[in-house]
Amino acid sequence: MINITLPDGSVRQYDSGITSYQIAQSISEGLARNVLAAEVDGQVWDAARPIDADASVKLLTWNDLAGKSTFWHSSAHLMAEALEALYPGTKFGIGPAIETGFYYDVDFGDREFSSDDFKKIEDKILELARTKSEFIRKPVTKEDAIAYFTEKGDEYKLDLIRDLPDGSITFYTQGEFTDLCRGPHIPNTGFIKAVKLTNVAGAYWRGDETRKQLTRIYGVTFPKQSELTDYLHMIEEAKKRDHRKLGKELELFTFSEKVGMGLPLWLPKGAMLREKLVNFLQKAQVKSGYEQVITPHIGHKNLYITSGHYEKYGADSFQPIRTPQEGEEFFLKPMNCPHHCEIYKSKPRSYKDLPVRYAEFGTVYRYEQSGELHGLTRVRGFTQDDAHLFCRPDQVKEEFKKVIDLVLYVFGALGFENYTAQVSLRDPANKAKYIGSDESWALAESAIIEAAEEKGLPTVVELGEAAFYGPKLDFMVKDALGRKWQLGTIQVDYNLPERFELEYTGSDNQKHRPVMIHRAPFGSLERFVAVLIEHCAGNFPLWLNPVQFTVLPISEKYEDYAKKVLESLNNSDIRGSIDLRDEKIGRKIRDAEVKKVPYMLIIGEKEMNDDQVSVRKHGQGDLGSMPVGSFKDQLITEITI
16 A cells, blocks of 8 residues: 555555546546646656555646646647648657647648648647547657657657667657657547647757758647637737737837847837836835945956856857957946945945845846847846845845835736745756855755745745756736736845855954845836736826826817916826827827827817816726816826825
């Protein structure tokens, strides 16, 4: 008999060789019908895989992220089976699950392929799904794996097999299709009830531009047709909210090939929005004891060698800038933290001086491949709302908790109420990725975990997601469409103070190393603005909106009064505009609605004679007439945060 520990802490005894599916059956037939896979001692297994020793088991359904991932991984295999049936001789690269759905990289040979082919592939996938073919796992020797794919003539699988150690190779077969795969998979294809292929793109084999470009086919599947319908509706809504589209319509930012790809140009309205965000956070930072600093856009190569950024990110940096005569090498700044270390080091520090909190809206530059650039979410130049706190070891947890409070204040003011805090730790199996001692890492990780627990944050732990110099707390925010974005981040760092030889004099009159905390509630202004645009569909909170009202005179007879209204409101620090175009009032209102102006003030003869404005609110319609002073008071109250 073996002991199986379930998530609620209960322990059940079963015969050795029991499967997760059978465990589910012993609990409830309804549960068993929905089990897609299982987490066995932290690893995701097939529901049909025997368990031979005591283990902790979590049964996974569609409601679990790992369950969805398994479902979509199996869907990639099913799509490959459909492709092989429709296009004999097709060769296959890799086909993983991704955050929403899956893809498979395939080589069609000389065949032309486009999205016009999607419908027949979707039909074939559903036809194969209805056969309810089981996903059967089979361990194979490296020799047998090579023999199988040599006979099949699939050089991509052979390339993958060469990197695998003998004894670790498994095949999965469903229906007429066999693939090289470590799994896991869902019990059978019948769980897949709805499918949509979403995109086709090119992808170099193994990301190497010198190798062949394969066809990458993206898709998504669901266990119910209604869920696919909801998903497609969400995609359509996402297109309407696309920050690139709205950024153009709202005149917030633009890009220029002459300036350079991935380098955003902020237009007047976008610059005003940025300025409001900066002022909002600066005000909160001053209250929290931060001091503002400014550092250059470039730094000497030796600065980044000392910090370790050159070794870790040299390939992602722009080419060095060489001085004309001295031959020195400078780099465009990829990070602000090394500069802040040097500011800390500029004078002696006492234990009584700590914590020291430096904040900077610092623009940094990182080279991203052109194919990875995407609006404001993936750029080559961006501004971080960066701050670095230097504190004593006994202050770390309290300072970390204060930063958590600041991040949550920012999220609350901007309407991000649905979030999870991801505790990103070092991967103990791959310590070569990181710098610093095991002791420092243990201290930093425990400080983050304890602080998150004491603040009552909803958390998940992710191994291998830490920065190279320390663990971190990443805030994963859900937007209005349920999509996840990584925004604010807080990191504990024992390593940079060591590398820069930072010191303070303790109460014992001896020299000690401070601990460094990195934090950025926005992450970067560019990415944050992009997410905010899509979250609120361009309907910014009134205090943040670059244009809070617009005055719309019905004809030129009322323009002088309209200008007085504009001036009166602007003098009260309420931001607005006036539409003096020779257009009918209906057109002016429609255009203001498209530009998502919160309030429209319509001026005609009655309004002019009564010293009033007729107020319309975006998305709500007519609010009636009121004195200018009353409208002003109403807006000032609404703007105050």
